[in-house]
Amino acid sequence: MKLRNTxxxxxxxxxxxxxxxxxxxxxxxxxxxxxxPQVPVQQEAIEAWEAxxxxxxxxxxxxxxxxxxxxxxxxxxxxxxxxxxxxGSRVLMQLADAGLIRPFDMTEEELSSYEDSVLxxxxxxxxxxxxxxxxxxxALYYNKALFEEAGLDPESPPETFEELxxxxxxxxxxxxxxxxxxxxxxxxxxxxxxxxFVYSNGGTILGPDGEVTFDTPxxxxxxxxxxxxxxxxxxxxxxxxxxxxxxxxxxxQVAMYISGGWGRQRTGDVxxxxxxxxxxxxxxxxxxxxxxxxxxxxxxxxxxAATDLALALTSTEAQSAFDIAGAxxxxxxxxxTDALIEEDPTWEPFITSIPTGGPEPLMLDYVxxxxxxxxxxxxxxxxxxxxxxxxxxAQEQLEELAEE
Amino acid sequence: MTxxxxxxxxxxxxxxxxxxxxxxxxxxxxxxRLSFTDASMRPTYDYVGFENFVEIFQDDFGEVIGRTLYWxxxxxxxxxxxxxxxxxxxxxxxxxxxLFRILVMPPWIVPIAIGAFMWxxxxxxxxxxxxxxxxxxxxLAGPFEFLAYGDSAFYAxxxxxxxxxxxxxxxxxxAAMQSISTEMYEAAWTDGAxxxxxxxxxxxxxxxxxxxxxxxxxxxxxxxxxxIIWILTEGGPRGATTTMIIDTYKVAISRFRYGEGAARAxxxxxxxxxxxxxxxxxxRGISKRAQA
Numbered sequence: 014m015k016l017r018n019t020x021x022x023x024x025x026x027x028x029x030x031x032x033x034x035x036x037x038x039x040x041x042x043x044x045x046x047x048x049x050p051q052v053p054v055q056q057e058a059i060e061a062w063e064a065x066x067x068x069x070x071x072x073x074x075x076x077x078x079x080x081x082x083x084x085x086x087x088x089x090x091x092x093x094x095x096x097x098x099x100x101g102s103r104v105l106m107q108l109a110d111a112g113l114i115r116p117f118d119m120t121e122e123e124l125s126s127y128e129d130s131v132l133x134x135x136x137x138x139x140x141x142x143x144x145x146x147x148x149x150x151x152a153l154y155y156n157k158a159l160f161e162e163a164g165l166d167p168e169s170p171p172e173t174f175e176e177l178x179x180x181x182x183x184x185x186x187x188x189x190x191x192x193x194x195x196x197x198x199x200x201x202x203x204x205x206x207x208x209x210f211v212y213s214n215g216g217t218i219l220g221p222d223g224e225v226t227f228d229t230p231x232x233x234x235x236x237x238x239x240x241x242x243x244x245x246x247x248x249x250x251x252x253x254x255x256x257x258x259x260x261x262x263x264x265x266q267v268a269m270y271i272s273g274g275w276g277r278q279r280t281g282d283v284x285x286x287x288x289x290x291x292x293x294x295x296x297x298x299x300x301x302x303x304x305x306x307x308x309x310x311x312x313x314x315x316x317x318a319a320t321d322l323a324l325a326l327t328s329t330e331a332q333s334a335f336d337i338a339g340a341x342x343x344x345x346x347x348x349x350t351d352a353l354i355e356e357d358p359t360w361e362p363f364i365t366s367i368p369t370g371g372p373e374p375l376m377l378d379y380v381x382x383x384x385x386x387x388x389x390x391x392x393x394x395x396x397x398x399x400x401x402x403x404x405x406x407a408q409e410q411l412e413e414l415a416e417e
Numbered sequence: 418m419t420x421x422x423x424x425x426x427x428x429x430x431x432x433x434x435x436x437x438x439x440x441x442x443x444x445x446x447x448x449x450r451l452s453f454t455d456a457s458m459r460p461t462y463d464y465v466g467f468e469n470f471v472e473i474f475q476d477d478f479g480e481v482i483g484r485t486l487y488w489x490x491x492x493x494x495x496x497x498x499x500x501x502x503x504x505x506x507x508x509x510x511x512x513x514x515x516l517f518r519i520l521v522m523p524p525w526i527v528p529i530a531i532g533a534f535m536w537x538x539x540x541x542x543x544x545x546x547x548x549x550x551x552x553x554x555x556x557l558a559g560p561f562e563f564l565a566y567g568d569s570a571f572y573a574x575x576x577x578x579x580x581x582x583x584x585x586x587x588x589x590x591x592a593a594m595q596s597i598s599t600e601m602y603e604a605a606w607t608d609g610a611x612x613x614x615x616x617x618x619x620x621x622x623x624x625x626x627x628x629x630x631x632x633x634x635x636x637x638x639x640x641x642x643x644x645i646i647w648i649l650t651e652g653g654p655r656g657a658t659t660t661m662i663i664d665t666y667k668v669a670i671s672r673f674r675y676g677e678g679a680a681r682a683x684x685x686x687x688x689x690x691x692x693x694x695x696x697x698x699x700x701r702g703i704s705k706r707a708q709a
Contacts, residue, residue, distance in 0.1 A: 083670075090673075107673065111459040113460075248543075249561070249562020249563075252564040387653070388656070395567075395654065
């Protein structure tokens with residue numbers, strides 16, 4: 014009897030092991046840590062998908078932001094890709110060009126659930142290459158006390174380029190603080206912050222057919238804005254990335270700066286207000302739309318299932334729960350979004366500017382493009398070139414990159 | 418009588434040979450091979466002959482080479498000058514000398530990344546100590562951001578590199594000074610030679626081979642210095658601190674242009690080979706003089 018039980022138990026164990034072995038693994042590289050508040054929501058969605066797809070098991074690996082994209086790309090280049098990875102949408106074109114990722118075949122209904130401007134961050138060559146997962150927009154933070162001290166109305170933040178410059182001047186001349194906190198270090202945030210003003214002036218870096226549109230009046234006006242703001246910004250803005258600017262705002266040393274929704278938790282005791290990005294003479298208030306997306310790699314052997322899982326994780330309901338849990342700017346405009354604004358009105362400028370926002374320009378050699386744009390911005394700030402000269406130089410460099 | 422061939426000593430060399438082939442020769446060969454390709458993120462690539470080398474000289478790489486050599490030369494000269502002064506001071510017969518010898522080591526012991534971050538804050542105009550002290554002393558009228566302007570950023574990165582590299586030079590030269598016989602100093606002192614005369618005619622000639630050796634080794638390390646510049650400026654503003662190693666990293670790793678990056682790496686290898694050749698020639702010269 015004892016022997017029979019042992020044999021039965023062994024057989025059952027072998028059977029279970031066989032079943033487990035038959036399960037195929039979907040390996041996901043997830044940027045960040047498992048301590049983030051949206052992780053349990055994502056885990057719940059994964060478990061629900063696994064329950065519906067018992068042939069697959071999901072192996073989720075958390076990798077720090079600094080290394081995760083490089084890890085996924087290196088694995089894919091070496092022919093051993095993850096099934097899914099969270100990538101900055103800026104690299105999608107390069108990954109697609111290298112044949113490392115596959116596009117998503119989406120229905121009209123699925124496509125129309127996104128704002129066009131959000132979809133543009135992941136769409137090119139008529140196809141969608143990533144599913145937006147984490148989303149950020151920007152707004153103008155301003156210190157109400159410093160506005161009052163400078164004789165400005167703290168309930169009327171600047172709405173135009175002109176008002177931004179004059180408010181910055183008034184604060185610099187009438188208080189101990191500088192008017193505008195400018196990010197201009199050799200880091201991506203420099204291009205990102207400045208693009209907010211380009212989009213708020215009706216400008217673009219690339220036209221609809223991928224042609225370079227840098228040397229245009231709208232872009233030159235955005236460059237000129239920075240030249241005009243330099244005297245009223247912190248000394249040496251080229252030494253500042255956003256991280257270094259936050260303490261200046263928190264300590265009342267600069268009265269205004271641009272940041273995302275996360276900035277609301279980093280203002281210290283400052284009585285601050287939030288406003289849309291001031292618009293230029295040629296446009297209306299916009300913002301830069303940055304997304305990180307889930308991409309499905311070619312060559313994992315489980316591409317179809319991975320695509321299905323990615324679509325499930327980013328479905329309207331699952332994504333909305335994910336956004337709210339993680340305090341991300343909501344990717345889709347749903348009833349949840351309206352409720353969010355009602356509950357916390359500080360969300361409003363981050364959400365209302367989405368339709369007029371623009372994506373990060375997608376170019377094959379994204380880093381070289383970013384370097385060329387940052388050099389143009391820094392040249393104007395240092396006074397080494399005029400806005401017109403900087404635009405002409407950058408136009409030439411970007412055209413060369415676009416030809417490659 | 419012929420000596421019988423004994424394979425055993427050669428067998429002992431095999432593990433070292435395999436290790437050298439795997440970790441040195443093979444990557445080196447791959448770098449050379451990649452430098453003649455258009456390898457990128459794509460799974461396949463083509464051979465493009467010398468195209469990558471032609472292209473890098475059509476870019477501003479010549480300017481980058483010049484900047485690198487200037488950055489390296491200035492940094493090495495300063496390290497040697499300060500290292501020599503430091504070694505002389507540490508060699509002086511003063512109370513608490515051992516403590517001073519320990520105190521010079523932290524810049525060298527602290528991880529470079531931490532040291533560079535610390536200097537980043539020191540250079541900050543609003544919160545940094547350097548700008549603050551300069552304002553108090555009346556040297557600066559207002560806050561000054563050292564990393565915000567091309568020239569000041571360039572020299573700021575050199576200062577940090579000198580801070581990191583000087584202790585090693587000082588300790589190395591101190592060891593060389595301590596190997597000089599005290600009798601020579603005593604004889605010179607008896608003859609009425611001044612302190613400076615003794616340094617110029619005894620110390621300096623006898624530690625000259627050590628200075629030359631350290632100069633070449635320091636040149637190699639400084640040429641390859643990456644962390645300090647990357648953490649402080651990422652090669653900016655407007656490329657003012659972009660050295661060959663920074664440029665190569667940007668092209669190969671940030672832009673995934675492995676072929677072009679490999680061509681730049683080959684150029685670095687050529688420069689390093691020149692330094693290494695000088696170093697070996699110097700060692701040979703020192704060895705010959707010692708035997709004579």
